[in-house]
Amino acid sequence: MKAVILSNIFILANQIASNLKRKLDIESLVITNPLKREIKVSNLIPDDVSLVIFDLPSQEVKEILEDLKENKGARKIIVLGNDDSYKDIVEIVKMGVDKYIKKPFQDELLIRVVKELFSQQASAMEKVDKGGFITFARKVGEVWVVTILGCLEEGVINRLESMKIDTNKVVLSLNGVSVGCLNVSELDKVIQFFRDRQIDVRYIVVREKIRGLLLERGVGEELIFTNEVLAIKSFS
């Protein structure tokens, strides 16, 4: 997980950062004070950041959230509030904040909140891509479970790349792919995507047509399952 803390109180931000790094699997954590200089939101919060913690006066929080609203994506946003009015809190929460925590708070509370937010990520909403598909991805132990629903069209590979799959074990469910808009060349690209990265894939497929296409492309029958539990178990 990559995280950013936007704070104008360096000592507190530093304390929060060291606590998060100690207790959670944080790949990188940046502390920035946006009040010090004019910085674009896109520079403050790069695309690959999945957790943003605000520790700023409410007016600044609102301004940054306003700029961020189009690009929130699956990021989790936590606001650490101070003496904000009820009206401010309501406005902030309505702007896409996942959790508002009133200060002072116990360190353990923030850790618990972050853990809860990321455990909920599997049920986060995903929007239909312009290719007519939705992808869901979540990690179960060492296995990434990826689901494609709707059309299998151009753009799926970009989605797979953006998932930043960090293991060599993937379960890919293709049951939600509509046979009527399955672009076979995109299926080839998906298979090749995993082969190029030497990722071991188990496919979940019930539909005969998709099963047949996989077999024609050299996917072994032993790699095709009817449900996720059996597919994950097959790695052990």
Next chain:
Amino acid sequence: MRIEYINPFVEATFEVLSEILKEGNLRRGELFLKRSPTPNYGVSIIIGLTGPASGRVLLDMPPNTAKKLISAISGDEVKDLNDIGKSALGEIANMIVGNAITKLYKKGFTFALTPPTVITGNDYTIDTPQIETLVVPVIFGEDKLEINIALKEA
């Protein structure tokens, strides 16, 4: 609730059930509205939606119907609704949702969805406050399933 949002889920459910059960004698029961939460049949699949309309679609069925569906896709007779069975139900839900979003997309409606969630148990209710729920019963042989659609225009 606009019919354009409802029909894709109903059609997708019929198509997928016909496909996996390999039978064409599915029929639609009489539609009705639920105004308050009522006890569920024991096995539910929930999909959350936002976009032109927000709410949820819930497929609700008795355990025996769920077992029949699981048996149909796994090829083995299923006696218990264990993790493997629930996972298989999740795949059936993926098939239905995948078909439905394709139909919606082709009509120009772009929604955001949650992954389907399977819930089983004897004593639970699922409530969507302030949204009327349209119930579409699907009957096949002695089995039944209800499609509950509760969507509110954005």
